[in-house]
Amino acid sequence: MIVGEIPQPPGAFGIDAIAMTMRFGDFTALDNVELKVRAGTLHALLGENGAGKSTLVKCIMGYYRATEGQMIVGDREQTIANPKDAHALGLGMVYQHFTLVPAMTVAENLVLARDNVPAVIDWAKEKKDLAAFLSRMPFKVPLGARVADISAGERQKCEILKQLYLKRRFLILDEPTSVLTPGEADEVLGMLRKMVENGGLTILMITHKFREVMAFADEMTILRRGRLAGKGPVRELTPDAMARAMIGAEELTIQPPRSGEAGGVRLELDKLNALDDAGAVAVNDVSLSVRGGEIVGIAGVSGNGQRQLVEVLAGQREAESGEIRVAGEAYRASREEMRRHKMSLLPEEPLKNACVGGMSVADNVAFREFDRAPFAKGGWWLDRAAFRSDAERKISRYKIKTRGPDMPIAALSGGNVQRAVLARELGGDVEVLIAANPCFGLDFAAVAQIHAEIMAARNRGAAVLLVSEDLDELLELSDRLVVMFHGRLVYEAHASEADLTEVGRHMAGH
Amino acid sequence: MTSEVADSVEAAAAAPTGFLGRHGATIEYILIPGAALAGALVVFGIFVALFGKNPLDLYFYMYQGAFGTWFSWQNTLTRAAPLILTALCTALPAQLGMVIIGGEGALLIGALSATSMALAMPSAPPLAVQFAMAAAGMTGGGLWIMLSGGLRQYRGVNETISSLLLVYVALAILNHLVEGPMRDPASLNKPSTREIGAANMIGSIPGTEVHWGLVFGVIAAIACYVLIYHTTFGFAARVAGGNIRAAKIVGLSVGNLILTICFLAGSCAGLAGMVEVAAVQGRTNANLAAGYGFTGILVAFLARQNPLAVIPVAILIGGIGASGGLLQRRLGLPDASVLVLQGIIFVFVLASDALYGRIGFLKGKP
Numbered sequence: 001m002i003v004g005e006i007p008q009p010p011g012a013f014g015i016d017a018i019a020m021t022m023r024f025g026d027f028t029a030l031d032n033v034e035l036k037v038r039a040g041t042l043h044a045l046l047g048e049n050g051a052g053k054s055t056l057v058k059c060i061m062g063y064y065r066a067t068e069g070q071m072i073v074g075d076r077e078q079t080i081a082n083p084k085d086a087h088a089l090g091l092g093m094v095y096q097h098f099t100l101v102p103a104m105t106v107a108e109n110l111v112l113a114r115d116n117v118p119a120v121i122d123w124a125k126e127k128k129d130l131a132a133f134l135s136r137m138p139f140k141v142p143l144g145a146r147v148a149d150i151s152a153g154e155r156q157k158c159e160i161l162k163q164l165y166l167k168r169r170f171l172i173l174d175e176p177t178s179v180l181t182p183g184e185a186d187e188v189l190g191m192l193r194k195m196v197e198n199g200g201l202t203i204l205m206i207t208h209k210f211r212e213v214m215a216f217a218d219e220m221t222i223l224r225r226g227r228l229a230g231k232g233p234v235r236e237l238t239p240d241a242m243a244r245a246m247i248g249a250e251e252l253t254i255q256p257p258r259s260g261e262a263g264g265v266r267l268e269l270d271k272l273n274a275l276d277d278a279g280a281v282a283v284n285d286v287s288l289s290v291r292g293g294e295i296v297g298i299a300g301v302s303g304n305g306q307r308q309l310v311e312v313l314a315g316q317r318e319a320e321s322g323e324i325r326v327a328g329e330a331y332r333a334s335r336e337e338m339r340r341h342k343m344s345l346l347p348e349e350p351l352k353n354a355c356v357g358g359m360s361v362a363d364n365v366a367f368r369e370f371d372r373a374p375f376a377k378g379g380w381w382l383d384r385a386a387f388r389s390d391a392e393r394k395i396s397r398y399k400i401k402t403r404g405p406d407m408p409i410a411a412l413s414g415g416n417v418q419r420a421v422l423a424r425e426l427g428g429d430v431e432v433l434i435a436a437n438p439c440f441g442l443d444f445a446a447v448a449q450i451h452a453e454i455m456a457a458r459n460r461g462a463a464v465l466l467v468s469e470d471l472d473e474l475l476e477l478s479d480r481l482v483v484m485f486h487g488r489l490v491y492e493a494h495a496s497e498a499d500l501t502e503v504g505r506h507m508a509g510h
Numbered sequence: 511m512t513s514e515v516a517d518s519v520e521a522a523a524a525a526p527t528g529f530l531g532r533h534g535a536t537i538e539y540i541l542i543p544g545a546a547l548a549g550a551l552v553v554f555g556i557f558v559a560l561f562g563k564n565p566l567d568l569y570f571y572m573y574q575g576a577f578g579t580w581f582s583w584q585n586t587l588t589r590a591a592p593l594i595l596t597a598l599c600t601a602l603p604a605q606l607g608m609v610i611i612g613g614e615g616a617l618l619i620g621a622l623s624a625t626s627m628a629l630a631m632p633s634a635p636p637l638a639v640q641f642a643m644a645a646a647g648m649t650g651g652g653l654w655i656m657l658s659g660g661l662r663q664y665r666g667v668n669e670t671i672s673s674l675l676l677v678y679v680a681l682a683i684l685n686h687l688v689e690g691p692m693r694d695p696a697s698l699n700k701p702s703t704r705e706i707g708a709a710n711m712i713g714s715i716p717g718t719e720v721h722w723g724l725v726f727g728v729i730a731a732i733a734c735y736v737l738i739y740h741t742t743f744g745f746a747a748r749v750a751g752g753n754i755r756a757a758k759i760v761g762l763s764v765g766n767l768i769l770t771i772c773f774l775a776g777s778c779a780g781l782a783g784m785v786e787v788a789a790v791q792g793r794t795n796a797n798l799a800a801g802y803g804f805t806g807i808l809v810a811f812l813a814r815q816n817p818l819a820v821i822p823v824a825i826l827i828g829g830i831g832a833s834g835g836l837l838q839r840r841l842g843l844p845d846a847s848v849l850v851l852q853g854i855i856f857v858f859v860l861a862s863d864a865l866y867g868r869i870g871f872l873k874g875k876p
Contacts, residue, residue: 314758314759315758315759315761316755316758316759333758333761334761334763335760335761335762335763336761337761338760338761339761345759347759352753352755353755353756353759354755354756354759354760355753355756356748356749356752356753356756357752357753358752359748359749359752363745367749367756367760368760370742370745370746371742371745371746375742376742379742380741380742380743381740381741381742382739382740382741382742382744382745
């Protein structure tokens with residue numbers, strides 16, 4: 001578009017992406033998709049991982065050039081060649097992950113984001129302007145606080161405020177609530193909803209969560225495998241209908257029923273202490289035992305030492321003191337011990353914690369076994385054919401969607417990376433399983449499959465330690481539930497008898 | 511590219527087709543360093559033009575001096591031999607994500623160890639002396655770089671800095687020994703150790719004047735390649751180099767990997783030191799600090815840390831070094847001008863790193 005042509009009329013505007021097709025090589029990521037977002041509405045864009053949601057919004061924002069298709073912004077056709085064009089038209093995007101500079105204050109972050117930052121900033125004037133801007137906004141953020149010091153909910157509000165401060169009137173939110181607690185999510189979405197209703201703003205929100213769609217969105221568009229799978233006003237659709245449109249004919253893995261009795265103690269933590277990266281005590285005298293055939297869930301708000309606890313168990317962090325015993329023997333997370341005790345680990349953020357992005361899917365699923373037959377001839381010579389055939393078997397057994405075993409694993413979507421890790425970790429016998437937020441950010445098909453695999457491992461007699469920030473998941477899977485707060489275990493109950501208000505109270509530290 | 515992939519049926523049909531699609535990445539690995547090299551030559555041409563010389567003459571004489579005659583080829587290959595070995599000293603730790611730039615130090619220590627070994631066994635048969643020298647050189651160099659690896663693993667010291675600083679420590683040890691305890695009283699102007707003896711020299715490949723060090727280098731490079739890409743040890747190293755958290759979660763002992771890789775890397779550079787003593791100098795003195803260790807860093811980066819690619823790149827860079835004499839004689843350029851060219855190449859190669867994955871026509875059809 002030619003900047004400075006005729007300014008857009010003020011107020012909310014809608015967009016209409018018509019017949020969008022996006023091909024990468026011979027692969028079609030989007031096939032003739034239409035997305036019409038009417039002015040002054042909150043529109044939800046639904047779809048499983050890999051359905052093409054991100055590709056579509058990246059085309060709209062000008063990060064990708066759509067192979068075919070037209071964009072109508074407001075009532076005029078526009079060519080958006082790059083994100084700058086999109087910004088000039090008033091389109092803004094809030095990403096799933098934060099884009100603020102942690103070491104700077106909120107005010108500095110807001111001013112920094114402007115296109116026309118002067119060489120010398122008159123901070124007194126900027127702060128006055130910012131305060132005036134904030135007084136018109138429904139949410140408040142502490143302008144003088146460093147971003148590193150504020151909570152995830154406040155950061156997400158800052159991200160949204162940043163877009164409004166930059167005078168964007170069409171916001172694209174990419175899973176805006178994935179980093180928030182349910183309470184924070186409701187608050188932020190409620191305020192956005194109010195701003196949309198007051199006019200002046202249109203929102204397109206990518207999400208997995210039906211609850212949020214039902215509560216806050218006006219209309220929705222559903223994508224499946226790069227094609228349009230459904231659209232319409234929210235009030236005319238039930239969650240069941242949405243789920244069917246999203247997953248199509250694909251059947252969800254059915255979770256096996258809980259069966260079998262808990263056996264002897266398999267995993268024992270004895271007065272375990274560990275520090276975080278900054279050297280503060282993160283895990284404080286944690287003692288816990290998990291029996292075979294039992295799932296023990298650890299609940300807690302993110303940042304209460306769960307990550308460090310899992311890292312110690314995974315061998316990624318040294319414990320300061322205390323002892324871990326597996327089947328009665330001291331455990332120091334060596335390869336030999338992991339193998340002897342048939343330990344499996346499903347860490348959070350599998351690409352960051354359990355995979356090498358640049359190595360192939362076949363290599364990644366072989367990390368546990370590569371130094372044994374059939375992968376290693378004579379214990380040292382790699383047999384490529386064995387890697388390949390094992391990977392092909394696991395790809396089909398665990399429904400990993402990949403262009404082939406030789407694709408670098410970083411090219412897979414999040415759900416499929418987690419499936420690959422699942423194939424590696426649960427492909428053999430399991431006696432101890434440690435899982436941390438295994439379903440974070442994944443779609444139903446992947447969640448159902450992972451839950452089923454965890455339950456199946458338990459039923460086969462594995463001791464399972466499940467650390468999760470999702471209370472529903474914990475209550476569904478756990479036999480026993482403990483709450484972690486400030487590095488300590490502060491509450492324990494049988495999951496079937498756990499009192500939710502009691503659990504919530506302990507999570508908040510009361 | 512996209513992080514989204516459709517179901518396997520569609521995906522199977524979506525495998526990249528066409529020559530560019532299938533070999534795009536490989537072409538990139540050749541095209542980008544090639545272009546960086548060409549860019550560096552152009553800039554060097556401008557530099558030479560400032561001296562009032564014709565750049566076209568320059569390129570002609572560089573070719574002549576490096577690859578134009580059988581004589582210049584031999585000169586080039588002789589220079590390439592230690593470069594292959596010192597480049598491996600950088601390329602091997604790079605597989606673990608470490609940047610080791612202290613090959614020069616390992617070369618010096620390797621040369622000292624090899625010389626000491628030869629002087630310690632004056633009456634042994636030459637073959638035994640040569641083997642012992644190689645073993646001593648490799649062990650000395652290996653331990654030297656392993657020191658950097660150990661400092662990193664157990665004390666958190668940055669391996670790049672420590673390996674670089676250890677070069678100067680090695681140089682100081684060498685100078686101390688050749689000027690003091692190990693000095694041959696007969697070496698008056700240039701303090702040196704005693705000679706290892708003509709019988710113990712490793713000699714040339716039959717029919718050439720290129721010494722056996724070239725064969726050692728090629729064998730070492732191939733061995734490193736096989737080690738990294740075809741053995742379980744190399745696989746573990748690539749896992750740890752790619753993502754140390756993933757390596758830990760599958761229980762790999764990262765500390766052992768670091769120490770072993772560092773030892774092997776230092777062994778290569780130490781062997782280069784042994785070769786320089788046993789094939790060229792015949793003794794240890796300050797001549798050994800000729801910068802092969804530092805040029806090896808350039809070779810490793812230009813080869814994108816691939817042990818096999820190190821061989822042709824070392825020959826290319828060896829050729830540039832070999833052409834220095836001719837440039838001096840025919841064009842009257844200062845001897846150091848090839849060092850200027852090496853510096854320019856290094857800058858271009860490092861800058862060209864930003865181009866990977868950004869060349870439009872290699873990404874397949876849009």
